[in-house]
Amino acid sequence: MLYINQQKSALQASTLADLAEQLALPTQGVALVLNRQLLPRALWAQTPLSTEQDHHIEIFQLVAGG
Amino acid sequence: MNLSDNEFIRYSRSLMLGDDALERQLRLRQARVLVLGLGGLGCPVASTLVSAGVGALTLIDGDVVELSNLPRQQLYQTNDVGKPKAEVAAARLRQHNPHPQLQVLQCRLNDEALREAAEVCDVLVDCSDNLPTRLQLNRLARETGKPLFAGAVSGASAQLYLLNRHSACYQCLVDPDWQVLQNCRSMGVDPALVTLTAQQLAWLLLQYLQASADQIAQAVPFGQANQIPFGQANPVPFGHASSIPFGHYGRFAASGNHIGFHWYPLQQDPGCTCCGVSSAPEGEV
Numbered sequence: 001m002l003y004i005n006q007q008k009s010a011l012q013a014s015t016l017a018d019l020a021e022q023l024a025l026p027t028q029g030v031a032l033v034l035n036r037q038l039l040p041r042a043l044w045a046q047t048p049l050s051t052e053q054d055h056h057i058e059i060f061q062l063v064a065g066g
Numbered sequence: 067m068n069l070s071d072n073e074f075i076r077y078s079r080s081l082m083l084g085d086d087a088l089e090r091q092l093r094l095r096q097a098r099v100l101v102l103g104l105g106g107l108g109c110p111v112a113s114t115l116v117s118a119g120v121g122a123l124t125l126i127d128g129d130v131v132e133l134s135n136l137p138r139q140q141l142y143q144t145n146d147v148g149k150p151k152a153e154v155a156a157a158r159l160r161q162h163n164p165h166p167q168l169q170v171l172q173c174r175l176n177d178e179a180l181r182e183a184a185e186v187c188d189v190l191v192d193c194s195d196n197l198p199t200r201l202q203l204n205r206l207a208r209e210t211g212k213p214l215f216a217g218a219v220s221g222a223s224a225q226l227y228l229l230n231r232h233s234a235c236y237q238c239l240v241d242p243d244w245q246v247l248q249n250c251r252s253m254g255v256d257p258a259l260v261t262l263t264a265q266q267l268a269w270l271l272l273q274y275l276q277a278s279a280d281q282i283a284q285a286v287p288f289g290q291a292n293q294i295p296f297g298q299a300n301p302v303p304f305g306h307a308s309s310i311p312f313g314h315y316g317r318f319a320a321s322g323n324h325i326g327f328h329w330y331p332l333q334q335d336p337g338c339t340c341c342g343v344s345s346a347p348e349g350e351v
Contacts, residue, residue, distance in 0.1 A: 028244040031315070033330050038315050040238045040335040060317055062240060063220035065250040066107045066195040066260075 002049070003056045012051070016044035025059065033058040067092060073165065077119050090276035091119060095165075097275040098122040100187040102180075102203055104151045105129075106138040106255060107217045108193035110264035111271070113141060115166075116159045118272055122167040123159075124183050127151040128174040138257035177202065184210050189271065192216035193264070197246045201340075204229070204236035208341050213274070213312065217267045221253035224263040224318035226327060228270065233313030234334035235341035263318065266327060274310050285309035289329070 002009040004023075013019035016032060016039065025032075032039055035056055039047060049055055069077065069091065081087045097120055101112050104127040112123060131139075131146045131154060141155045152172040159168060171183065180202065184190055190212050192203050200216070207214035213230045229235055274282070288311040316327035336342045 028241050029246065031239065031317075036330055038239070038330040038332045040234070040333060040338075041241070042238075042335040042337055043333060061223060062244075063218050063223045063225055063249075063253075064195070064197050064200055064240075064244075064246045065218060065220035065253070065255060066103050066105050066193045 001054045003054065005058055006056075013049050015049060016047040019049065019057070020044055023059070029062045031058075031060050031062050033060075069095075073119070076163075076165075080118065086278075089278070093278070094119050094272065094276050095121045097189070098124070098167075098187045099189050099191060099271065099275070100124040100126065100184055101191045101193060102126045102199065103193035103195060104139075104141070104155045105135065105193065105195055106219065106250070106257070106260035107264045107267070108191075109139045109141040109155065110261050111191060111193055111217075111268050112155060112159060113162070114265060114268035115271065116163050116168075118268075119163070120166050120275065122169070124169040124171065124187060125152045125156055125159075126171040126173075126175060126180075126183065127155070128172060138255065138260050140261075174199075177206065181206050181210065184212055187212060189275065190214050191267070191271065193267075195249060197240070197242075197244055200236060201240075201242055205340055208235055215267055215271055215274075217263050219255055219260045219263055220249055222256050222259065224259050224327075226263065226267055226270075226316035227332070228310060228312050228314060228316075229332075230312045234332040235338060237340040238335040238338045238342070239315070239332060259318065266316075270310060282309065288312070288314060289331070 002011060011019065011022055013022055016034060032044065034047065077091050080091060099115055099120055101108050101123060104112065104125060112125060115123060129151050131142045131149050131151055133147050136142060136144065141158045146154045150172045152170045156168045156170045184206050190203055190207050192200055192214060194200055204214060208231065211231045216227045218225045227236060288309045311329050313331055314329040315332045316329045318327050334342065337344050339345050
């Protein structure tokens with residue numbers, strides 16, 4: 001089962017990049033946490049989302065102000 | 067090396083915090099910290115470090131005080147509007163505590179000048195309000211090997227990242243071409259949240275600056291320290307229940323029964339042009 005920001009999701013994606021595309025995430029300024037690991041965008045395409053286990057995903061907007 | 071009588075009285079409440087409190091206070095007096103940005107984050111960070119007794123601060127900001135800064139930038143007063151931030155901040159901090167040495171750089175620095183300032187500091191603190199400056203300080207932290215403590219806020223979002231030469235870097239996470247739309251000018255900012263974020267950063271800085279090299283080396287890795295049941299004595303010296311969360315990105319959240327920062331380990335991008343394999347000089351991979 002996939003959980004996105006604590007909500008169950010019916011989406012099925014083979015990789016994080018696939019998921020990001022289905023969610024139409026912006027191409028910049030977004031952080032994606034998979035099972036408590038913050039993964040750079042460069043790793044999304046090579047990070048599989050196996051269906052054999054639960055995946056907890058958190059998505060949030062990065063900010064840069066001060 | 068010891069504290070003067072005046073310092074003993076000034077820092078007496080801190081000196082009650084554990085058997086090694088004097089050593090910790092003396093370590094803090096030996097420390098030099100670079101704070102880049104003296105806005106909503108930089109004002110409380112600098113205030114807390116100076117109040118607590120840091121040895122020296124390098125204060126960098128090229129801006130002048132604006133009226134809209136005042137709700138959250140408490141080093142400035144209404145009649146400071148239009149004056150240079152770094153100079154006003156330093157004057158206020160000196161009034162509060164005359165002991166720390168304060169170096170003031172009232173300008174935006176090029177790489178060479180910023181590197182020169184960074185090299186003599188123990189820690190670099192990013193309290194800036196824009197991406198190019200964050201990327202610049204991240205790059206210089208990597209080049210000089212200095213730890214980077216950073217805060218970022220906008221709207222109702224608050225984030226922290228603590229990085230060192232062994233961890234991923236900020237550029238692993240952000241695209242250098244990111245057109246940041248989420249800044250305080252466009253999104254506003256919650257004054258209490260920015261202060262809370264700055265004080266979380268200051269607390270982490272004090273933990274780090276006051277720890278001995280042995281304490282840092284022997285601390286339980288962040289995220290692996292056992293929870294200490296309420297009412298039981300802390301089994302490790304004050305302030306060292308776990309290590310500093312280097313290599314982690316913190317995000318403020320208020321939900322369920324939790325209010326505070328969630329910390330996530332940041333994975334390195336092996337292709338990062340700042341810290342990844344592709345950035346290493348030939349023969350050093």
